[in-house]
Amino acid sequence: DAGVIQSPRHEVTEMGQEVTLRCKPISGHNSLFWYRQTMMRGLELLIYFNNNVPIDDSGMPEDRFSAKMPNASFSTLKIQPSEPRDSAVYFCASSRPGTTSPGELFFGEGSRLTVL
Amino acid sequence: DAKTTQPPSMDCAEGRAANLPCNHSTISGNEYVYWYRQIHSQGPQYIIHGLKNNETNEMASLIITEDRKSSTLILPHATLRDTAVYYCIGVPSGNTGKLIFGQGTTLQVKP
Numbered sequence: 754d755a756g757v758i759q760s761p762r763h764e765v766t767e768m769g770q771e772v773t774l775r776c777k778p779i780s781g782h783n784s785l786f787w788y789r790q791t792m793m794r795g796l797e798l799l800i801y802f803n804n805n806v807p808i809d810d811s812g813m814p815e816d817r818f819s820a821k822m823p824n825a826s827f828s829t830l831k832i833q834p835s836e837p838r839d840s841a842v843y844f845c846a847s848s849r850p851g852t853t854s855p856g857e858l859f860f861g862e863g864s865r866l867t868v869l
Numbered sequence: 870d871a872k873t874t875q876p877p878s879m880d881c882a883e884g885r886a887a888n889l890p891c892n893h894s895t896i897s898g899n900e901y902v903y904w905y906r907q908i909h910s911q912g913p914q915y916i917i918h919g920l921k922n923n924e925t926n927e928m929a930s931l932i933i934t935e936d937r938k939s940s941t942l943i944l945p946h947a948t949l950r951d952t953a954v955y956y957c958i959g960v961p962s963g964n965t966g967k968l969i970f971g972q973g974t975t976l977q978v979k980p
Contacts, residue, residue, distance in 0.1 A: 757912075784966055796913070796970035803965060844912050848966045856903040856960035856968060860912030 755779070757861035759845050765867045771833040774864045776845030777826055783850040786858060787820055787830050791841045802828065814839075835868045842866070873957045875974045881951075883980050887944040891957030894938040899962040902933060904942045906953040907973070913956065916942065947978045 758777040766772055778785050786801040800810040802822045810820070817836070822828040832839055842865045846858040874892040881887040893902060903918040917924055917931045919940070924931045930943040944951055956973040 786966060795972060796968075798967055798969070801965065801967060808965065809967065846912070846966075854918060855962070855964045855966055856901060856918060856958065857915045858913075858966050858968065860914070863910075863912055 759861035769834045774830040776828045778847030782847035784848045786846040788844040789841045878975045881947045887947040889942040901960045903958045905956045908953040952978045
């Protein structure tokens, strides 16, 4: 089975540009999570969706960040305008419905963002 | 959610058992202990979880003390591919997957 698919794997952009990261969760999974990883702060949850509805976006750094999930098989994380401090690896993860293991997430390979 | 404490780094000889400790003295009764690992440049990978009883799967064993204040992840025969950062995470039973990752333990498996 295909795992969580993220694109692009690497993105280099200049400060002020818009960045869009994409995620395709595992088919049949109904929860989707966006995490960010930096050396300084480690892995942080930004936002998560359940059945395409945003449930908790308290981790979103500021208004420059937005996330959408228009359908069960696709989500985007957008940064506009981007800043150098947004440089990080962004991970998407999904989990199964009705699972007895609520903490079992399936992570993608990540999108490494560098903002110059 | 329980705060977990892990040693920052450990070494293990290839072929030997790797025993990774985790302290979670503030864990509540309905909180699971989950273990993940992250191999360099990859996404975190679920390993195992438990509540009260010891657990074993194809990847590892999890030993939880009777008072549930600490646990140990055991990789029975470590290989070089097990070199990674290992995270111990407390997850309430009603949690929807909102994991709080600490700094983890960097395990270096040496030939």
